[in-house]
Structures are given as C-alpha cells and as structure tokens.
Amino acid sequence: MNISLTGQPVSRKTPARDPSRTSTGLLPLTVRSVNLSIDGTALLKDISLTIDNNKITALMGHNGAGKSLLIRVLHGILTPQSGQVEWNGQPVEDIKVRKRQSMVFQKPVLLRRSVAANIDYVLALRKLSSKTRRDELLQIAGLSEKAKQQARSLSGGEQQRLAIARALATNPEVLLMDEPTANLDPQATSRIESLIHQASEQAIKIILVTHDLAQAQRVADDVIFLDNGNVAEHSSATTFFTQPASAAGHSYISGYLQTATEKRPL
Numbered sequence: 001m002n003i004s005l006t007g008q009p010v011s012r013k014t015p016a017r018d019p020s021r022t023s024t025g026l027l028p029l030t031v032r033s034v035n036l037s038i039d040g041t042a043l044l045k046d047i048s049l050t051i052d053n054n055k056i057t058a059l060m061g062h063n064g065a066g067k068s069l070l071i072r073v074l075h076g077i078l079t080p081q082s083g084q085v086e087w088n089g090q091p092v093e094d095i096k097v098r099k100r101q102s103m104v105f106q107k108p109v110l111l112r113r114s115v116a117a118n119i120d121y122v123l124a125l126r127k128l129s130s131k132t133r134r135d136e137l138l139q140i141a142g143l144s145e146k147a148k149q150q151a152r153s154l155s156g157g158e159q160q161r162l163a164i165a166r167a168l169a170t171n172p173e174v175l176l177m178d179e180p181t182a183n184l185d186p187q188a189t190s191r192i193e194s195l196i197h198q199a200s201e202q203a204i205k206i207i208l209v210t211h212d213l214a215q216a217q218r219v220a221d222d223v224i225f226l227d228n229g230n231v232a233e234h235s236s237a238t239t240f241f242t243q244p245a246s247a248a249g250h251s252y253i254s255g256y257l258q259t260a261t262e263k264r265p266l
Contacts, residue, residue, distance in 0.1 A: 024173035024205050026087040026100055028052035029074065034083030036069060043069055044080065045229040055221035056196065056206040058237070060213075062252065065226040067209045068106075068178050074207065075103050075176050087174075099126075102167035106179040108159040115154070115162055116147040122169045133169065140198070141165040142191065157188025164195050174205045181215065193219055213253065217241055225249045 029051040036044035044066050051057055059067045072078040073085060076092040085092040092098070111118050119134045138144045141161040146154065151162060160180055167175060177196070181189040196219055200206050210216050216223060216237065223240040225232045227248035235245065244250045 024054055024100075024203065026090075026097065026173050027054060027205060028088060030084075030086045030089075031074070032084045032086075034070075034073060034080045034085065036066075036073060036078065036080040043229050044073065047083065047229075047231055049224060049231055049234055051205075051207070051222075051224075053222060054203060054205050056200050056208060056219050058216040058220035058223045059207065059209045059226065060211065060216055060223055060252070061226035061232075063211065064228075066229045067211075067226055070226065071103075071176050071178050071207060071209050075101060077103075099170075100172060101174040101176060102170065102172040103176040104160070104163050104167050104178070104180050106182045108163035110151040110159060110162065113151060114148050115143055115151050118151050118162060119166050119169050122166050126170050128170065137165040137169055141195065155188070157184050157191060160184065160188070160192055161195065164192070164199075168199065168204075172204060174207070175199055176207050178209045179211065180208070181210075181212070189215070213241075225252070227252075 029049075031047055031049045034044055034047040035042065047066075047070065059071060061067050069078060073080055074092065076085070076098050079093075087097050087100075090097050111121060113121065116134060116138065119137055120129065123129045123134060135144065135147075138147055141164065143154075143158060143162055143165070146158070151159065154162065164177075164180070180196075181192050184192065193215065196206055196208065208216075208219065220237040222235065223237050224234045225240065225244070225246065225248070227246065232246040232248045233240065233244065239245075240249060241253065244253055
C-alpha cells in the first residue's frame, strides 16, 4: 500500500479514485457572460461556459488568447467587470469556495525556507499541521531526500513538483494549473504530468492551461479553446484534436503540426 494525494491508502497496483471523493461538490462550474478589460483593452469577451465533469480540462489557445486571465478569474484572483463565476451555485468570491481550491502558477512562488517548511507553512495556515502528511506529500513529489534543502535552490522541475505538493497539502477539490511545465525539459514535464494524473485519479478536478498540443493530447479529457478572448469551442479532447469545430481551432492544430514537421530532423 502507499498513500494517495488525498491522504488515503491506495494499492500501488490499483490507482483507483478515492472512494470518499467520487466527485467534487464544487461542480458544475458555471461562467456567465464574463468580461474583463485591463487598461481599456477587452481581454475576455462575454465568456460563458459550463464544466460538469470531474476529469482533466485543458484551456488552450494562442499566446494572448486569455487563458491565464480566465483561470485567474475562475479562482477569484481577478474580478471581471461584468458576469458571474459560480462553483455549484456558489460565487467564486465566497472564501469557503476559494478554500476548496488550490492553484499552481507557471513560475513557482516558494518561501525562503526549506522544502519541508514550505509544506508545513500551508498545513499550519489551515490548522492541519501533520509531519506524516508532509512526509507523504514529499514522497509523492519525489522530494523526500531534499526535505531540508532550501526550496529556491531546487531545479525548475523540482520547484514545480514542490509547488504542486504544497497545493495538494490542503486536499483541494479543484486544482487550477497555469502552464506548470513551461520551460521544463521532457523528463521534468513527464514527472509533472504523472502528478496531474495521480491527482485526477483521486477525484481532484484539474483545469490546466497549456499551449502544448502534445501535452493536452496526453492528459486532457476535454478542451476549452480560446481565441482572442472568446470561447471558440468546448468539446471532448478527441473531438477537438480530430475534428475542431472552429476555424481558429483548425488553424491552431494545423499550425502546430506544420511547425512540428518543420522542426523534425532530416
């Protein structure tokens, strides 16, 4: 037996979902007519969507499409000028809703403390202090041997794994991730994706911003594709990758494939 991300024992041979968490009480997520402007420029335009599955959702689109802004709106970090964001009918502004979520940023924001102390700090804030729980998370993240090392001295991939472990320390129902593997090498990316899959297997809803089509194909169950601040389409991952409904989605996929072909060595 080993310990799951939610602190429950699971078989190593059977990474089944935590039976006590077959679905999150925060779903469905409903976004209604959200508009966000910064310095007079409209960046999110009448965004409306519903997410009611407890799997891995990828937010995709070209640079500047609004992906990072939208995920911050979903977490309540940014407040739109108009529109509503509700988690199972509860406004995102409700602190009780916020406490049931965690977010991981593209660039890890770590305390000037040891690896272990970064997790201890979060557990203490929620009055969940537990050396056992901390050690479990470090083991899952592959950082047990570096528990006493200064967090900011870790490699980029290790820092991101610590950020994910810290985000999971409070047993969130929803994990929001903004390009967590940007600028990481393939090995580090693979380890992060493994953590993403493990979290999903424990019934933690994942919403993942990624510009990497190959990554989305590996991990996503459904895709929300943004184009110029609008939702161009929302479909299953299989449908999006094989039969994109929008011209923008088709262009995005075609451009990715063309670029991949051009970079392929002779």
